[in-house]
Structures are given as structure tokens and as C-alpha cells.
Amino acid sequence: MTEDKFIDLKNLNELDNICEECNQEDESVSQNLILTGFKICKSCRVSKTIFPI
Numbered sequence: 001m002t003e004d005k006f007i008d009l010k011n012l013n014e015l016d017n018i019c020e021e022c023n024q025e026d027e028s029v030s031q032n033l034i035l036t037g038f039k040i041c042k043s044c045r046v047s048k049t050i051f052p053i
Contacts, residue, residue: 019044 017029019041026041033039040048 021048 015030015033017025017027018039019026019029020039021044022041024041028042028045029039032042032045036045038045
């Protein structure tokens with residue numbers, strides 16, 4: 001029962017809304033994490049789509 005109430009700090013730090021590419025905080029980071037599995041903001045996602053290097 002106590003294991004259910006334990007909060008894993010690793011998973012909590014994963015949802016910090018900081019982009020892995022540009023290191024800026026943006027709300028779209030958590031949205032893209034849910035949709036694509038990558039922690040990138042919407043501007044980095046667009047630039048990765050246009051220039052996939």
C-alpha cells in the first residue's frame with residue numbers, strides 16, 4: 001500500500017517543460033512528449049521536420 005503513494009522523482013523531473021534541443025522552457029514540450037515521445041518545443045519540432053539533420 002505504501003508503494004502506491006511513493007512518487008518517483010525521476011518521472012517527476014521528466015515533466016519539467018524544458019526543451020532538450022534549445023534548453024528553453026515552453027508549455028508545448030509536455031504536449032510533444034505525450035504526442036511524440038520527444039521533449040522538444042514546437043519551434044524545434046518544426047525545424048526538425050523541415051531540416052531533419
